[in-house]
Amino acid sequence: MIEVRALTKVYGGFRAVDDVTFTAEAGRVTGFLGPNGAGKSTTMRVMVGLTPPTSGTATVDGRRFSDLPNPGLEVGVLLDASAQHAGRTGREVLTLAQETMGLPRRRVDEMLELVSLTPAESKRRVKDYSLGMRQRLGIATALIGDPRALVLDEPANGLDPAGIRWMRDLLRGYADRGGTVLLSSHLLHEIEVVADDLVVIGQGRIVAQGTKAALLASAGTLVRAHAVDDLARALTGSGLTVTAGGSGALRVDADCEVVGEVAQAAGVPLLELRAADGAGLEEMFLELTADTAREGAAA
Amino acid sequence: MTALTADTAHPADPAGVRTADRPAPAPIPMGRLAKVELRKMFDTRSGFWLMASIVILAVLATAATVVFAPDSAITYESFASAIGFPMAVILPIIAILSVTGEWSQRNGLTTFTLVPSRGRVIAAKALVSVAVAVVSMVVAAGVGVLGNLLGSAVNGTDAVWDVSATALAQIFLANVLGLLVGFMLGVVIRSSAPAIVAYFVYSALLPTVFGMLAAFQEWFADLQPWVDFNYAQTALFDETMTGEQWVQLGVTGIVWLVLPTAYGVWRVLRSEVK
Numbered sequence: 001m002i003e004v005r006a007l008t009k010v011y012g013g014f015r016a017v018d019d020v021t022f023t024a025e026a027g028r029v030t031g032f033l034g035p036n037g038a039g040k041s042t043t044m045r046v047m048v049g050l051t052p053p054t055s056g057t058a059t060v061d062g063r064r065f066s067d068l069p070n071p072g073l074e075v076g077v078l079l080d081a082s083a084q085h086a087g088r089t090g091r092e093v094l095t096l097a098q099e100t101m102g103l104p105r106r107r108v109d110e111m112l113e114l115v116s117l118t119p120a121e122s123k124r125r126v127k128d129y130s131l132g133m134r135q136r137l138g139i140a141t142a143l144i145g146d147p148r149a150l151v152l153d154e155p156a157n158g159l160d161p162a163g164i165r166w167m168r169d170l171l172r173g174y175a176d177r178g179g180t181v182l183l184s185s186h187l188l189h190e191i192e193v194v195a196d197d198l199v200v201i202g203q204g205r206i207v208a209q210g211t212k213a214a215l216l217a218s219a220g221t222l223v224r225a226h227a228v229d230d231l232a233r234a235l236t237g238s239g240l241t242v243t244a245g246g247s248g249a250l251r252v253d254a255d256c257e258v259v260g261e262v263a264q265a266a267g268v269p270l271l272e273l274r275a276a277d278g279a280g281l282e283e284m285f286l287e288l289t290a291d292t293a294r295e296g297a298a299a
Numbered sequence: 300m301t302a303l304t305a306d307t308a309h310p311a312d313p314a315g316v317r318t319a320d321r322p323a324p325a326p327i328p329m330g331r332l333a334k335v336e337l338r339k340m341f342d343t344r345s346g347f348w349l350m351a352s353i354v355i356l357a358v359l360a361t362a363a364t365v366v367f368a369p370d371s372a373i374t375y376e377s378f379a380s381a382i383g384f385p386m387a388v389i390l391p392i393i394a395i396l397s398v399t400g401e402w403s404q405r406n407g408l409t410t411f412t413l414v415p416s417r418g419r420v421i422a423a424k425a426l427v428s429v430a431v432a433v434v435s436m437v438v439a440a441g442v443g444v445l446g447n448l449l450g451s452a453v454n455g456t457d458a459v460w461d462v463s464a465t466a467l468a469q470i471f472l473a474n475v476l477g478l479l480v481g482f483m484l485g486v487v488i489r490s491s492a493p494a495i496v497a498y499f500v501y502s503a504l505l506p507t508v509f510g511m512l513a514a515f516q517e518w519f520a521d522l523q524p525w526v527d528f529n530y531a532q533t534a535l536f537d538e539t540m541t542g543e544q545w546v547q548l549g550v551t552g553i554v555w556l557v558l559p560t561a562y563g564v565w566r567v568l569r570s571e572v573k
Contacts, residue, residue, distance in 0.1 A: 045572075045573075048415075049411070050408065050571065050572040050573075052569065052571065065415060068324075068415070069324050069326040069327070070327050071414075071415060072412075072413045082405070083406065083407075083409065084404070084406060085339075085343060085400060085406045086404060087344055087346070087404075088342055092342045093409075096342075096409075097409070097413060099334065099338065100327065100331065100335050100413045100414065101327075101413065141409065
């Protein structure tokens with residue numbers, strides 16, 4: 001289990017990660033979702049002790065990562081598949097991890113087989129690897145110590161469709177055997193197919209979290225009115241959670257009946273009142289992405 | 300923006316959970332870290348040839364001495380100084396690359412996640428660098444012995460052994476200090492090319508500047524042994540060191556080597572690894 005509590009990282013005046021709290025449970029795949037630059041990688045770097053936090057904590061099974069005696073045996077980490085000495089062979093990269101963790105040499109071959117890198121490929125230098133091969137090598141490095149938790153930053157980047165399918169099955173099986181998986185992505189659909197729980201981050205803050213089923217299905221009620229501000233005030237005043245739904249619409253975390261009663265009490269005529277589509281998360285994610293999207297940089 | 304929240308509660312953990320009752324792993328011993336760091340020095344093509352070049356250059360320097368030196372100069376000292384020069388250049392570069400590779404090649408992302416106590420990784424690198432320096436110097440000294448025997452046999456003269464054990468030990472020490480300077484620059488600068496450039500500024504340009512200053516400013520000439528680390532080291536190459544010279548070496552060493560290293564390590568421990 002990975003727990004992040006009130007984590008904040010400030011660079012100068014910029015809050016890259018702002019009061020982030022979430023838990024990645026054992027036996028489940030937790031998707032860490034957000035547009036580029038939302039703070040996913042910074043959060044993950046803090047989790048594994050590479051970046052000191054401004055405040056807050058991150059623990060794995062109750063202990064700080066940097067307090068783990070031999071972290072590779074407890075947490076498998078892949079932050080950037082390209083961050084390898086370009087002159088080493090794939091096999092050598094794995095051998096260094098195997099030696100550092102004090103594992104038997106056969107683990108290297110087992111891992112190469114697991115991630116489908118052929119003996120010939122394993123003897124090539126990392127600089128000659130495609131991004132997909134580097135990701136496979138990174139996954140192998142993360143798994144070689146048979147850890148109980150995985151922290152993977154954008155592991156599907158550069159994988160072909162078959163590779164993405166393979167990764168999905170691998171992570172599913174790993175979580176089903178009781179492992180904790182936290183993986184990040186900037187693509188909702190990529191993470192939707194594998195994650196059990198979702199944590200959505202935008203501009204350093206968590207904007208949504210929960211089970212995938214809850215987030216994608218129960219999107220609450222969609223209500224539309226001319227006096228949308230009055231309606232929002234009335235709904236918020238009744239203790240309901242309200243989000244903008246676009247073009248005079250509001251999305252409310254409540255049944256239609258409750259929303260209708262509040263609107264009547266407030267004297268706001270409604271134009272539309274219905275159960276919202278299951279696409280609340282996607283809309284929110286698109287909105288988030290639009291805020292930070294860079295023209296032509298869409299992956 | 301108002302947060303969209305959903306119920307985080309979910310069904311009980313699925314069957315087959317491996318609980319946390321595995322034995323706690325033992326800490327990674329220093330010997331293992333040193334072994335891994337040694338391996339990293341040899342496991343790239345550039346690293347391998349850099350190490351190999353120590354032996355290759357020692358052999359070339361010895362051969363050149365046998366071929367080109369006049370008969371009267373076929374002494375062990377000639378071989379020692381011929382071999383010593385390439386060593387003095389390569390050893391610091393080995394130490395620099397051992398440290399800066401973690402940053403320049405971004406390998407530190409893996410290294411420091413596998414071993415979060417960065418101080419231990421740096422210590423292992425220092426340990427291995429010094430060990431490599433000592434072993435290479437022993438090899439080089441041996442190549443020099445063979446060269447001296449061969450050279451005198453070719454000339455039909457008796458081999459001249461004019462380097463005392465003390466002098467040899469002092470040359471070893473000077474080379475280890477040079478390597479540690481490289482290590483210091485690697486830790487402080489953490490980038491391969493700038494650190495190597497800095498090493499040549501430090502070891503070639505700085506002595507020239509100090510030398511000129513001493514030549515033109517009388518007040519500095521007396522002061523130089525106390526402020527110029529390179530100058531204090533040159534004494535190591537002249538037979539016996541006086542007590543005062545050892546103190547000068549210590550004082551300048553603290554200022555030019557120990558303090559910057561401490562600063563660099565302090566920065567490494569706190570900096571962000573990206």
